[in-house]
Amino acid sequence: MSHLILHHYPSSPFSEKIRLALGYKQLAWKSVIIPSVMPKPDVVALTGGYRKTPFLQIGADIYCDSALICDVLEHEQPEPVLYPPHLKGVARVFAQWADTTLFWAAMAYNLQPKGAAVLFAQLPAEAAQVFAADRRAMSGNMQRHRPEDATAAYRSYLRRIAHMVEEHDFLFGTEPCVADFATYHPLWFTRQCVPLMSEIFAATPAVLEWMDRMAALGHGRMERFSAQDAITVAAGMDPLPLVGDVFQDEHGIPLGSQVTIAAETFGTEPTEGELVAATRTRYTLRRTDPRAGTVHVHFPRIGYALRAVAG
Known part of the structure; x- marks a missing residue:
């Protein structure tokens, strides 16, 4: 067990x-x-x-x-390693960027009104209000992206990620590292949780191919x-x-x-x-x-x- x-x-x-x-x-x-x-x-x-x-x-x-x-x-x-010795520094730095800068741009894009409507479509009407109030309480005085700014930033970040995975199967080579897992999860939310918003991937097919390789790793036992x-x-x-x-x-x-x-x-x-x-x-x-x-x-x-x- x-x-x-x-x-x-x-x-x-x-x-x-x-x-x-x-x-x-x-x-x-x-x-x-x-x-x-x-x-x-x-x-x-x-x-x-x-x-x-x-x-x-x-x-x-x-x-x-x-x-x-x-x-x-x-x-x-x-x-297999999450922190390959030759990538230990850059993988951690990249993962921290993905968990913060990329994540918040992606989520501001994902949860603009039409994305939120998809996310809560099968739930009671008050569920969206409860969720929004909960996340406001967690945010405190944190600065949030406006949807327009988030969309522009997210598109730019996806192009940069595409340049990396056009060269390799994963961000830094033939095997994934911690940077891949940190980069994947906000993009996964776009594709799986608010699929209406996944049109943003249209210009970066290499990102979708990389995401398919990541998803194929599965969830273990x-x-x-x-x-x-x-x-x-x-x-x-x-x-x-x-x-x-x-x-x-x-x-x-x-x-x-x-x-x-x-x-x-x-x-x-x-x-x-x-x-x-x-x-x-x-x-x-x-x-x-x-x-x-x-x-x-x-x-x-x-x-x-x-x-x-x-x-």
């Missing part, structure tokens, strides 16, 4: 990034479907406040953000699992031991301090707990929940803010 538990929902683009990475590595995993909007009591029981999708659970360890999840999957199953069962797993286990150099101080906040960690831009709800690690690449909080027991919640450093809780 797999010990990887992915908490996600079908139309979540960042979840598709991870589902496809699981397929690339041919991993077995358990699937917990979570709500797309708040409230998310089962999610918060495990994460302590983080409510973005997806997150990965391994026993009593909770890994937030798809960038960190990719690192964890690489550790779990080193072959998935087993359905309930949220309550996932919480029971966490409650019945101890977090994994922390190994190596667990403290690189950049904030003057010592281990053992009560802190919050929150995303810097979208989905800024904080998670509070005891800081038990601050490595070169990630933070780890220990927290206890009445249902989930003691868990370690892990965040990447990049894109997240660490703050001490006032005494």
